């Protein structure tokens with residue numbers, strides 16, 4: 001039996017930090033974006049933002065909105081471990097795919113963090129693909145919501161707020177795992 005903790009949340013809400021807590025505990029985390037990057041490489045393409053975006057959209061169009069989740073299922077089964085994390089759930093069909101494959105062993109965790117707090121963190125993190133003003137973050141939020149992220153967050157079994165320190169947040173994630 002594999003217990004699965006999957007994280008869903010708006011951009012810069014803290015999904016990577018939650019995944020890092022799991023990894024520090026020796027728990028493997030599957031990043032759903034990596035599944036798309038793998039497909040890009042398999043097709044002999046460069047893993048650029050444009051190519052991953054294009055392949056991701058194409059996979060969803062040709063194989064269904066749960067295409068990426070379906071590719072994760074055998075990976076989770078093959079890993080044959082007691083506990084696994086998933087970073088990057090984005091829509092209800094993906095949640096349904098995991099629920100169908102793993103039933104009650106699948107727990108969806110929504111990470112909740114307000115726009116202003118997320119924006120301050122984006123400014124501090126300085127990632128190359130990050131937005132430069134709060135309006136750009138709002139646009140990114142709208143794009144993710146357009147893919148059904150809001151409905152996926154509504155399906156969460158557990159909601160964790162991340163609006164204070166990183167230590168406080170890590171403690172909540174550790175408690176969840178334990």
Ligand SMILES: Nc1ncnc2c1ncn2[C@@H]1O[C@H](COP(=O)(O)OP(=O)(O)OP(=O)(O)O)[C@@H](O)[C@H]1O
Nearest residue numbers: 010011012013014015016017121125164165166169
């Ligand atoms: N509680 C916190 N206190 C301070 N910094 C935080 C906290 N939570 C997250 N951060 C920082 O905010 C930034 C965004 O968090 P993170 O990268 O985990 O978000 P994400 O949900 O994975 O984002 P994305 O969806 O954009 O990849 C990171 O630099 C992270 O270290």
